[in-house]
Amino acid sequence: MSTVAAAHDDHDHHHAPTGLKRWLFSTNHKDIGTLYLWFSFAMFLAGGFMAMIIRAELIEPGMQFVDPEFFNQMTTVHGLTMVFGAVMPGFVGLANWLIPLMIGAPDMALPRMNNWSFWILPFAFTILLSSVLLSAFGHGNPSAPNFGWTFYAPLSTKYGPASTDLFILSVHMMGISSIMGAINVIVTVFNLRAPGMTLMKMPLFVWTWLITAFLLIAVMPVLAGAVTMMLTDRHFGTSFFDAAGGGDPVLFQHVFWFFGHPEVYIMILPAFGIVSAIIPTFARKQLFGYASMVYATASIALLSFVVWAHHMFTVGMPLAGTLFFMYMTMLISVPTGVKVFNWVATMWRGSMTFELPMKWAITFVILFTCGGLSGLMLAITPVDFQYHDTYFVVAHFHYVLVSGAVFTMFAAAYYWLPKWSGMMPNKVLGELHFWNSLISVNLLFFPMHFVGLAGMPRRYADYALQFADYNFWISIGGFWFGLSQLFFLAVCLQCALKKGEKAEAKPWDGAEGLEWEVPSPAPYHTFDTPPLVK
Amino acid sequence: MQSTLFHRMAVGLTSLMISGLATASDWAERSDHNLRPGVTAVAQEVHGLHNTVLWIVSIIGLLVFGLILISMIRHRRSKHPTPATFHENIFLEVLWTIIPFIILIAMAVPATRVLIELDDTADSELTVKVTGYRWRWGYEYLTYQDDNDVGVSFISSLATPPEQYENPVLSGGLFPYGTAKDRVGTPPQDKDHNYMLEVDNPLVIPSGQKVRFLVTSDDVIHSFWIPDFGGKKDAIPGFVNETWALVPEGEEGTYYGQCAELCGKNHAFMPIMVNVVTQDEFQDWLAQKKEEAAAAPDLTPFESLDAAMEVGEKVYASNCALCHGQNGEGGIGLPFAGDDFAIKPEHREEHIHVVLEGRNAMPAFKGQLTPKDIAAVITYERNAWGNDSGDLIQPEDVHEEE
Secondary structure (H helix, E strand, O other), rough: OOOHHHOOOOOOOOOOHHHOOOHHOOOOHHHHHHHHHHHHHHHHHHHHHHHHHHHHHHOOOEEEOOOOOHHHHHHHHHHHHEEEEEEHHHHHHHHHHHHHHOOOOOOEEEEEEHHHHHHHHHHHHHHHHHHHHHHOOOOOOOOOOOOOOOOOOOOOOOOOOOHHHHHHHHHHHHHHHHHHHHHHHHHHHHOOOOOOHHHHHHHHHHHHHHHHHHHHHHHHHHHHHHHHHHHHHHOOOOOOOOHOOOHHHHHHHHHHHHHHHHHHHHOOOOHHHHHHHHHHHHOOOOOOOOHHHHHHHHHHHHHHHOOOOOOOOHHOHHHHHHHHHHHHHHHHHHHHHHHHHHHHHHHOOOOEEOOOOHHHHHHHHHHHHHHHHHHHHOHHHHHHHHHHHHHHHHHHHHHHHHHHHHHHHHHHHHHHHHHHHOOOHHHHHHHHHHHHHHHHHHHHHHHHHHHHHHHOOOOOOOOHHHHHHHHHHHHHHHHHEEEEEEEEHHHHHHHHHHOEEOOOOOOOOOOOHHHHOOOOOOOOOOOOOOOOOO | OOOOHHHHHHHHHHHHHHHHOOOHHHHOOOOOOOOOOOOOOOHHHHHHHHHHHHHHHHHHHHHHHHHHHHHHHOOOOOOOOOOOOOOOHHHHHHHHHHHHHHHHHHHHHHHHHHHHHOOOOOOOOEEEEEEEEEEEEEEEEEEEOOEEOEEEEEEEOOOOOOHEOOOOOOOOOOOOOHHHHOOOOOOOOOOOOOOOOOOOOEEEEEOEEEEEEEEEEEEOOOOOOHHHHOEEEOEEEEEOOOEEEEOOOOEEEEEEEEOOOOOOOOOHHHHHHOOOOOOOHHHHHHHHHHHHHHOOOOOOOOOOOOHHHHHHHHHHHHHHHHHHHOOOOOOHHHHHOOOOHHHHHHHHHHHHHOOOOOOOOEEOOOOOOHHHHHHHHHHHHHHOOOOOOOOOHHHHHHHHHH
């Protein structure tokens, strides 16, 4: 304890730890945010690499590169890596960096837990991805998880490979990490707002993350329950999901999707918040319908708890149940529609310029709406019987996740990188990244609607000949999109290595919010004394 | 890669250009870009519903994107330097909550009607139990008209030969393993029109009569889907789902489907093929099948090891090679070549037992193959690829175990 006094004699100029210690023991929301963001990007590239193996195999009919068994491992681990490794940590990173800055807080409320919730992740993914490496050198045995990212029982319980246990452990760890991150966000937002920052004055990003955090706390334990039941089914003689022992395989799907549906909103609500910050900035006009944006977000979150079974319309639910889930799912399009109209109304009669963040944000509004509209089609149960488990579904959720969640993360990066790094992102690289991604993402995912409607099932390693032409183009789009992300890597490295043009405190003239009140790059400690919000 | 990339791109581009001009008849045959019109009344209603919804969402989408585009053109800073200051409008916000709601109700009404229709499996003339196995379908005819005990069943597996779908371009490395290994570098065979859709024993149903399918599974969840009949139904182990189809008279022909729920390695390799025939033809077919089924299982012993091996080789290729390798080198399943299990006499009984009852990921074959076939295949496994157990398993041995 005697060291404490010594550490406090230099109060205004904290000598932050450097090197490995700075990152390993960090309790600083900015450093942890940075760690999260880099981790997310690394996982994005890893998951993208797996997607390229998938697309290489599907470039033409026949099995050319991998065995169908390994193909299934790739689809599975690609999904898990992207969902739990790229999208979720990416948004948690943004939350860490931005929420304290936006509400005028000195840091997150629970900084040490914050450190832990990040550092769990590399270990969780080491465990998960190690099984892929084992698989790659083990002739398919022992194999990586091969049951799809939805790991339906009994394929994952009775028939799962040995590595299923690694997968269960890593999902548990990811869940712990997410729950702690969510607790942190809630406590921070409720306790550390600057004086005068009422709830209805908070930036929408903070609002959407607050609601997302509640969703996380509600459903992550459900996922943990599902994988725990799997574990006991596999090793301790229970029969939760085995009809032979009185269980029910469909129970697994209900439990899983009770987590899984709110989960997909967890992956999009923060994106809504980001777009609601960027569009007003570059339209130089206040966000249209702030209150209705908050209410719409809350309604979407609440509705997300009563639509889970729309992922499983074909399991043979009773008619009444099916109808209920169909109506509820259709209802979700109302608040989502309100949000889209609000963004359009924000742009309307503004004074717009199209810097990189705005390009990504407008692209988000258009392509996310495409994904939302195909989602409305999927809600119509009798037709969903034809769409279910085809590439139409793949197209739908990649539109809302890639050109939805991932594109907003790019938008956020181009928008806040000046604040994070003190450097303006390189415009040439940024434009290359944007245009290549925009064209290739549509070449990659739009034809999936066609092959899906024509009847190509998901998770197929090989397909009938009528799907060949589109699949060729989808694969070309896939490689193109994957390679385009290297431009973004270059942009990030250039900012991280402090090369290029220095950024001002407020690089965007239309920007509003507390995060622009501090210098760029944001100092290690900000808002030691809370700002006064008028 | 048979053809150059350039050639593929040229073909791809051309087909993209003409795909929009495909005629309706081609469509019924094979669509490559939209839902097929379907053949049953319900499937056609679903198709109509799909078109309606597609139009609605396309129009909404185009309206929204049009507004965005207009705004981007007219309200950019060079054209519109002073932004407006409005940021809420209660009337507008209520309006664009109410109008979508009304559109939703307009969609929900027909959707509900079709859904109720799809749900009605009553008054069927023929009941077929469909069982998903990894990775093949089993069909059992339970009742037909007044006959409540038809007792006809068979297994239906992919008929596309591995020579057509295994075209590995890489050797070693990650993969391929198993049968594909031997084909590295060999030029791929041309693929048939029905590549990946053809089976050895198609399901046969009559036209003009309502057929009820009882869908279940023997191992993991599969999904029984014939696009032209409208809708899919999951096959869940331990549960029985119902679905139905009524193919109108005059629409006889062959229809195809595929498994639609991830079920493991060969999920993509278990298609469904349905021959819809006239009622007369169906009755003849059924009578013939019943005759075959009524005959007691053929337990005549094999005359020699070679005779058993000859039969066994065929059975092995179509039922076992997927997992255990074409040359018994193993894969997902146990290797046989040179393995004690397939050579040492103390494993002989166990070997028979495992084939009959299944083990772990291996399905039980007792309902799928005749005792004679099982005897032949075990004989083959214990004597092929240099295994020299000399065991000749007779159908009688298998039948006792059953």
